[in-house]
Amino acid sequence: MNSKTTHYYLRYVLFGILVVATTMAAAVTKEHAVKAGLIYNITKFVIWPNHAYHDEKFNFCIVGDDNLNGALEALYDKLADGRPIVLRRTMSNKNFKECQIVFIATEGVRNAKLILKELKNVPILTVSDRKDFINQGGMIGLIRDGNRVGFEVDLAAVKASGLNMSSQLLKLAKRVKGIK
Amino acid sequence: MNTSLNNNESWFAKCKRVFLEQLWLIFLLAPLVVVAFFINKHYQPINHKVMLSQHNTNLSVSVEITSAELAMIIAKPIGELLAMEVYIDYKQASRPSLLMTSIDDGSNLGNEAYNRVALKSNSMHLYAKN
Numbered sequence: 001m002n003s004k005t006t007h008y009y010l011r012y013v014l015f016g017i018l019v020v021a022t023t024m025a026a027a028v029t030k031e032h033a034v035k036a037g038l039i040y041n042i043t044k045f046v047i048w049p050n051h052a053y054h055d056e057k058f059n060f061c062i063v064g065d066d067n068l069n070g071a072l073e074a075l076y077d078k079l080a081d082g083r084p085i086v087l088r089r090t091m092s093n094k095n096f097k098e099c100q101i102v103f104i105a106t107e108g109v110r111n112a113k114l115i116l117k118e119l120k121n122v123p124i125l126t127v128s129d130r131k132d133f134i135n136q137g138g139m140i141g142l143i144r145d146g147n148r149v150g151f152e153v154d155l156a157a158v159k160a161s162g163l164n165m166s167s168q169l170l171k172l173a174k175r176v177k178g179i180k
Numbered sequence: 181m182n183t184s185l186n187n188n189e190s191w192f193a194k195c196k197r198v199f200l201e202q203l204w205l206i207f208l209l210a211p212l213v214v215v216a217f218f219i220n221k222h223y224q225p226i227n228h229k230v231m232l233s234q235h236n237t238n239l240s241v242s243v244e245i246t247s248a249e250l251a252m253i254i255a256k257p258i259g260e261l262l263a264m265e266v267y268i269d270y271k272q273a274s275r276p277s278l279l280m281t282s283i284d285d286g287s288n289l290g291n292e293a294y295n296r297v298a299l300k301s302n303s304m305h306l307y308a309k310n
Binding site: 027028029030031032033034036037038040041042044045071074075078144147148149150169172 | 242243244245247249250251253254255256257258259261262263264265266267268
């Protein structure tokens, strides 16, 4: 086989690899969908103060590897607090100021505690499905409840941030921390 | 491409040459097969795969869904989402349905009956289109 023929075959090999790699992307499961749906629904029960917004958009920031496998991307045409949701993958802590929600993924985040420390008393809703999230300073933790997905809330952290959370949402939570 | 016939070629060399000459066809058809597979899967919800996930000490599975189902689930109210069964027990999901309709020797009849009902319920949930 001469080099021209080799290049000819190589072109198809690379094309084949590209197609296979694209179709092997991680799939969205029912768990991911329900978690994304819960986060979206939770935004309906939270009121952000005016100073939490820096533009007309509702910035939904994702920190770390998106362990919901892109399920959150289904929120792109939705509204939250009357504003269009914009998904942002945040790498730097400096970008948090523009966010209304920060979703901290279970993987790809080394400094989750540091992030939560920076977001303390700031009107940004912190959500995650990390284990024991609300005990680490997070506001809403998505948890497994038998064969279902539930959530728990650290009300003290929510109040300290200046966010207003509906009592209806608290009734649906599996656990509310910081309630008197 | 050089396709001239060489009578001095060995049988193996001939096979190799023919295979290499037709290799382009394989790579041309492979993407079509992959696309056909995914289209077929999309229109046959009964063929949903299950994905393994470890949650605490329980090994369970969560059902893979399509983008249309994803949109449908996200549009649901919070009460329905909280009530939705997401995980199914790995042992039940991985056991062949034939076994679930028979009673194993020496096993507890009550447990078997419970398992059959649970599997039926899970299967209906697994294959139901939301």
